Amino acid sequence: MFNRSYSESSESLNKVEISAVSSYVDIFMNDLKRNILSLYNPEFEIFKYDTYYSYVFHDTNIIILENSSGKITNISITDYNDFIPIILFENFKELKNLPVRLERLKKLGHERFRNEIKDNLMYQRIQQNEKTCTALWIDYGIEFVIGDSLQLLQKE
Known part of the structure; x- marks a missing residue:
């Protein structure tokens, strides 16, 4: 009934529908929130425009988390x-x-x-x-x- 091997089947996968991404986010929402919170760097936090900007310095880029009223409202990335x-x-x-x-x-x-x-x-x-x-x-x-x-x- 199944003539293709597992590797042949997985090699033909090259797209993910938005609905699958949405389902993934729903399933792992709490983990994603914890991961985002764990990124926050209070050691390098700048206050501008009524918002705190937390900078996380990595080898190839910088992650910037925006904290407004105690909530992370945005995440962006920039390079050096x-x-x-x-x-x-x-x-x-x-x-x-x-x-x-x-x-x-x-x-x-x-x-x-x-x-x-x-x-x-x-x-x-x-x-x-x-x-x-x-x-x-x-x-x-x-x-x-x-x-x-x-x-x-x-x-x-």
């Missing part, structure tokens, strides 16, 4: 190229009297600078300052702000 704009490097190049390591970063270019910022965000060496809604690069005492477009910018 958008979050750490070239203008940040351009402003950084103008700083004087930097430690030797940072002076070297100026010479290595914006990609190396971006990777250094990324690594420091991932390993929590750039931390949120709750009192000023800024981010502080602990090792060097350099402050950043999260701009209107939710990008990392140098504090003026």
Whole structure:
């Protein structure tokens, strides 16, 4: 009656109907909610526009969770190229009297600078300052702000 093997049958699958996705979400709703809540990072939470934005720094991207009135209302993803704009490097190049390591970063270019910022965000060496809604690069005492477009910018 069944002439096809399991592997042949599964290889022919290449689409999922919306109804199946909806059923999946219904079945696993509580697990999905717990997973979303577990992503929330109170260690890097910025308040803007009557909303808290929680940043979760991963190797290839940043997950941003929006918290309004104690509820997560949106989840978005951005990459480090958008979050750490070239203008940040351009402003950084103008700083004087930097430690030797940072002076070297100026010479290595914006990609190396971006990777250094990324690594420091991932390993929590750039931390949120709750009192000023800024981010502080602990090792060097350099402050950043999260701009209107939710990008990392140098504090003026």
